[in-house]
Amino acid sequence: xxxxxxxxxxxxxxxxxxxxxxxxxxRQLIYQRAGISLxxxxxxxxxxxxxxxxxxxxxxxxxxxxxxxxRASGAGGEAEWQEFVNCLTTNLTAFFREEHHFxxxxxxxxxxxxxxxxxxxxxxxxxxxxxxxxxxxxxxxxLSAQVKIVCSDIDTKVLATAQRGVYAADxxxxxxxxxxxxxxxxxxxxxxxxxxxxxxxxxxxxxxFNLMSPSWSALGEPFDLVFCRNVMIYFxxxxxxxxxxxxxxxxxxxxLLYVGHSENFTExxxxxxxxxxxxxERV
Numbered sequence: 480x481x482x483x484x485x486x487x488x489x490x491x492x493x494x495x496x497x498x499x500x501x502x503x504x505x506r507q508l509i510y511q512r513a514g515i516s517l518x519x520x521x522x523x524x525x526x527x528x529x530x531x532x533x534x535x536x537x538x539x540x541x542x543x544x545x546x547x548x549x550r551a552s553g554a555g556g557e558a559e560w561q562e563f564v565n566c567l568t569t570n571l572t573a574f575f576r577e578e579h580h581f582x583x584x585x586x587x588x589x590x591x592x593x594x595x596x597x598x599x600x601x602x603x604x605x606x607x608x609x610x611x612x613x614x615x616x617x618x619x620x621x622l623s624a625q626v627k628i629v630c631s632d633i634d635t636k637v638l639a640t641a642q643r644g645v646y647a648a649d650x651x652x653x654x655x656x657x658x659x660x661x662x663x664x665x666x667x668x669x670x671x672x673x674x675x676x677x678x679x680x681x682x683x684x685x686x687x688f689n690l691m692s693p694s695w696s697a698l699g700e701p702f703d704l705v706f707c708r709n710v711m712i713y714f715x716x717x718x719x720x721x722x723x724x725x726x727x728x729x730x731x732x733x734x735l736l737y738v739g740h741s742e743n744f745t746e747x748x749x750x751x752x753x754x755x756x757x758x759x760e761r762v
Contacts, residue, residue: 495533497526501541505529508545512560513633514691514722516715526679528566550721561635564689568634569713572604574652575611577708579756580737584612584704587735588619588626591703595625598732599702599729601686603630606641607652610675612706613682614661622678630667631688643684644675656681690722701731723747727761734761 505525506517538544551559575581598607609630616626632638648671662673709720727750736751736759750758
C-alpha cells in the first residue's frame with residue numbers, strides 16, 4: 480500500500496483512495512486559493528480532513544469531489560470552496576500563547592496611547608489570541624481605551640467560535656484573576672464554561688479575510704500593530720514576501736509586526752527590521 484493511499488491511522492483498508500494525482504490537485508488548489516504550501520509528507524493529514532467532506536457531500540472518490548469543486552460556481556460554489564479551505568487550515572492556539580509578546584505589547588500600547596490605535600490579528604482562529612489582545616488592552620489602558628482590534632481568519636468555522644466567545648472555565652492560559660475580571664461564568668447547563676464580557680468584546684471586530692485576496696481595502700485604515708503569528712510558516716518564500724509587502728502597505732510608519740517563534744524575515748529588511756524577540760518594526 481503506498482503512502483498516498485494509506486489511511487492516516489491503523490492497518491485497515493482506506494475508505495477512499497487518495498492517489499498521487501489527487502494529492503497534487505489538492506496541493507495546487509489550496510495554494511491558489513489560500514497560499515498554503517502543502518509539502519509531500521501531508522498526505523495523511525489531507526486524507527483525514529478531506530475524507531470527512533467526501534462523506535458529507537456524498538462523493539465516493541477524491542477525483543470526483545475535486546472535479547465537482549473545480550466546476551462549482553455561484554454562492555453554492557463559494558460555500559464549498561470555503562468548506563475546502565476550512566478543512567485544510569490548521570488552528571492551534573491558546574490564551575496568551577508566546578507570552579513575551581503580550582509583555583512587549585503593554586509597552587507598545589502605552590507608547591501609542593495618546594491617539595486611537597488600530598491593531599490587526601490576522602489569524603484569529605477560535606478567538607483565544609484576539610481576546611488575549613483585548614485583555615491586554617483593558618489591563619493596560621482601561622476599558623474606555625480608543626483601540627480597535629480587527630481580527631480575521633480564512634476559516635469561517637473557527638471564526639464563528641471566536642465570535643461566540645465561550646470557552647472552558649479551565650482553559651489553558653487564563654488565570655483565576657483574569658477569569659473573574661473578564662469573563663462571566665455559566666450556570667446550569669453551561670456550568671464549566673465562561674463567556675467573554677461584552678465590555679471586553681467591544682474592542683474586537685471579527686471578519687472573514689483571505690490574505691491572498693486581491694484587495695485589502697476592506698480592512699480599512701492602516702494598522703499600528705499587527706499580530707501575524709504562525710501564519711507564514713504555511714507559505715512558500717514568494718508568498719511570504721508578497722504578504723509582507725502588503726502588510727507593509729497596510730500599516731503606519733513605525734508599525735510593529737509580531738510573528739511566530741519559528742518565523743524569520745531578516746531577508747526582508749527593506750520592509751521590516753528586527754526590533755525584539757520575534758517583533759519587527761516597519762521600515
